Amino acid sequence: MNYFSSDFKLGILGGGQLGKMVLYNTRKFDIQTLVMDGSNEAPCKIACNEFTLGDLMDYDAVYNFGKQVDVLTIEIENVNVDALETLEKEGIKVYPASKTLKTIQNKAKQKLFYVDNNIPTAPFSRFAYSSEIKEAINHGGLSLPFVWKSAQFGYDGQGVKIVRSIKDLEGLPNVECIAENLIPFKNELAVIVARNVSGDIKSYPVVEMEFHPEANQVEYVICPARIDAEVAEKAEGVALKVSEAFDHVGLLAVEMFQTEEDEILVNEVAPRPHNSGHQTIEASYTSQFEQHLRSILDLPLGRTDSKVGGVMVNLVGAEGYTGNVVYENIETIMGMEGVTPHIYGKQQTRPFRKMGHVTIVNEDLNEARRIAEEVKKSIKVISK
Amino acid sequence: MNYFSSDFKLGILGGGQLGKMVLYNTRKFDIQTLVMDGSNEAPCKIACNEFTLGDLMDYDAVYNFGKQVDVLTIEIENVNVDALETLEKEGIKVYPASKTLKTIQNKAKQKLFYVDNNIPTAPFSRFAYSSEIKEAINHGGLSLPFVWKSAQFGYDGQGVKIVRSIKDLEGLPNVECIAENLIPFKNELAVIVARNVSGDIKSYPVVEMEFHPEANQVEYVICPARIDAEVAEKAEGVALKVSEAFDHVGLLAVEMFQTEEDEILVNEVAPRPHNSGHQTIEASYTSQFEQHLRSILDLPLGRTDSKVGGVMVNLVGAEGYTGNVVYENIETIMGMEGVTPHIYGKQQTRPFRKMGHVTIVNEDLNEARRIAEEVKKSIKVISK
Numbered sequence: 033m034n035y036f037s038s039d040f041k042l043g044i045l046g047g048g049q050l051g052k053m054v055l056y057n058t059r060k061f062d063i064q065t066l067v068m069d070g071s072n073e074a075p076c077k078i079a080c081n082e083f084t085l086g087d088l089m090d091y092d093a094v095y096n097f098g099k100q101v102d103v104l105t106i107e108i109e110n111v112n113v114d115a116l117e118t119l120e121k122e123g124i125k126v127y128p129a130s131k132t133l134k135t136i137q138n139k140a141k142q143k144l145f146y147v148d149n150n151i152p153t154a155p156f157s158r159f160a161y162s163s164e165i166k167e168a169i170n171h172g173g174l175s176l177p178f179v180w181k182s183a184q185f186g187y188d189g190q191g192v193k194i195v196r197s198i199k200d201l202e203g204l205p206n207v208e209c210i211a212e213n214l215i216p217f218k219n220e221l222a223v224i225v226a227r228n229v230s231g232d233i234k235s236y237p238v239v240e241m242e243f244h245p246e247a248n249q250v251e252y253v254i255c256p257a258r259i260d261a262e263v264a265e266k267a268e269g270v271a272l273k274v275s276e277a278f279d280h281v282g283l284l285a286v287e288m289f290q291t292e293e294d295e296i297l298v299n300e301v302a303p304r305p306h307n308s309g310h311q312t313i314e315a316s317y318t319s320q321f322e323q324h325l326r327s328i329l330d331l332p333l334g335r336t337d338s339k340v341g342g343v344m345v346n347l348v349g350a351e352g353y354t355g356n357v358v359y360e361n362i363e364t365i366m367g368m369e370g371v372t373p374h375i376y377g378k379q380q381t382r383p384f385r386k387m388g389h390v391t392i393v394n395e396d397l398n399e400a401r402r403i404a405e406e407v408k409k410s411i412k413v414i415s416k
Numbered sequence: 417m418n419y420f421s422s423d424f425k426l427g428i429l430g431g432g433q434l435g436k437m438v439l440y441n442t443r444k445f446d447i448q449t450l451v452m453d454g455s456n457e458a459p460c461k462i463a464c465n466e467f468t469l470g471d472l473m474d475y476d477a478v479y480n481f482g483k484q485v486d487v488l489t490i491e492i493e494n495v496n497v498d499a500l501e502t503l504e505k506e507g508i509k510v511y512p513a514s515k516t517l518k519t520i521q522n523k524a525k526q527k528l529f530y531v532d533n534n535i536p537t538a539p540f541s542r543f544a545y546s547s548e549i550k551e552a553i554n555h556g557g558l559s560l561p562f563v564w565k566s567a568q569f570g571y572d573g574q575g576v577k578i579v580r581s582i583k584d585l586e587g588l589p590n591v592e593c594i595a596e597n598l599i600p601f602k603n604e605l606a607v608i609v610a611r612n613v614s615g616d617i618k619s620y621p622v623v624e625m626e627f628h629p630e631a632n633q634v635e636y637v638i639c640p641a642r643i644d645a646e647v648a649e650k651a652e653g654v655a656l657k658v659s660e661a662f663d664h665v666g667l668l669a670v671e672m673f674q675t676e677e678d679e680i681l682v683n684e685v686a687p688r689p690h691n692s693g694h695q696t697i698e699a700s701y702t703s704q705f706e707q708h709l710r711s712i713l714d715l716p717l718g719r720t721d722s723k724v725g726g727v728m729v730n731l732v733g734a735e736g737y738t739g740n741v742v743y744e745n746i747e748t749i750m751g752m753e754g755v756t757p758h759i760y761g762k763q764q765t766r767p768f769r770k771m772g773h774v775t776i777v778n779e780d781l782n783e784a785r786r787i788a789e790e791v792k793k794s795i796k797v798i799s800k
Contacts, residue, residue, distance in 0.1 A: 370718075
């Protein structure tokens, strides 16, 4: 297939920020794009050739949209997988595959997949309903503390709770879920693996998610991670194994824990461009967004190493502010060395809503990390 | 003015490739954009918030468009300057200023400006009509060879001819023009200077335009130029002087000759993002397109130094092919290290038409230059 011809059409399910950043790269290659999203305010609307308003979970909407394109990809996991399966049978190229998405969409299935494929992950129990958990504890089949995770729709930290006492079980939705051992870890790491249709594989350097010591929230993504070469190699090996197990096409972001004993355990994966790869725009030879396109269009993969050190800071809505967003001190941070803000263009802020990110690049990673802290201290996402 | 508010509107006159690359960066900062262009096929149409079809040389069209925005900029010099002047008087911020554009639009005026401001440039004579040239030669006021340049609309190498004999005068349009001494030069260099509204100035490293030995066409833009530090410093000094003389706001690309005696002579300037700065997307800390926005929005300027060495190759239509474009071997070049194609999305190719560019980045500039040659040898812009 000639991707650089005007007949070729790429479809993207989901019209959010990740899709928008993929779309900028389709323009570089002059690829015709169709996007479907459930909101008429989707950021992608302005950047694609054709926009379709449609429910991503609706079989007919996804099927009818997919029938128009040559290659179909996603920028969010929660789409109607049955429709993707039908489209695949009818010859549309769907990356990631419906089979992969089906496994990833359900956290219990995802965990079982790791076990089946001999991929290290934290021990867990699976429950059809949260209400069964108390009984398991009472019978000694499960011990506190543990991490409760809803099996379905656990997008972006939603549907996760640390359960330290029976009391913490109160208020949990009574859904299919898992209870995962709470593993003390030194670092949370991530590796993005790119694999094209022909099976060529490249992985990005291991990144480190640095947490706020009190808030238990990722504050910085640091590339490359400040860890021993051995640990980095091990993490990369695990990530590659996950990608191969899925027979994955496209990007696969593999989030992992580095335990106190330097074991690597897979936490979860995302089969698309990922928050842990935003710094690749400024820091890497090939951005994750361009790499995703190269992968699904079966083009040669680009270099994944870094030009310079990169640190990414998420811009989230400050606590106590809801309404029309104002980026206080954005001009101040733009005066700092190697700082690029990426504002997502959402009109309304609310506490912890992802409103953008800021990348800081520097030939010296420690200097980038220092400036990132200045950025974090200066900018405030508030409302007017 | 708060540029990061939904009320703020940026207008761009011209909807071509340069504008499109500026627009990608407006999205990063979530700036509302309006674009006017004379063609409904303009590449910017897909990337801006509002597109207006209108003649850029028409007073009313430019005036009415400009009245809607807070800041107005250009991506092509040939726009109605009188309308810009009126808009300035009525409080619209126009960058570059109408006065600057008026001087630059006319090559004779531009040359006189250099003379008036003590900026080194090749000696020249000015003629109201080309027909006056022959007489000047006959009377000994002008000697062969020289470079004939039309004073108006000399965009992109059009309207330039080397005159070596009286016979070469045949067929020249009978318009206002200059005859410039033909200076033998070692290198053609360029420096892009960024200056924001507050007057902060930063310049990009000197780049070298490497010519094809026979075709006398720029083949590679190389950043940084492979020249002595002294010469680079001199070129940078001249470029800064030009920017200050114009009291310029925005980007100013200053093209210069390095003579056999290592003198620096200004050839011409472009008050906007420029072909000699395309490699900044991949090679520099701040791309020229982001920097243009930072300048005209009076934001702090970004770092202008390079992360890695960069070489740019223009993709022009091959001789002998006119029609629906095909990029032969584009997959081959994408398999080479650090290669990013930028396809402009024009449907039709014709000989020498600018269809895109390719950037090659590498930590070793010589390696980038070597790969650039491979790229040049491999890719062919032909028709099917």
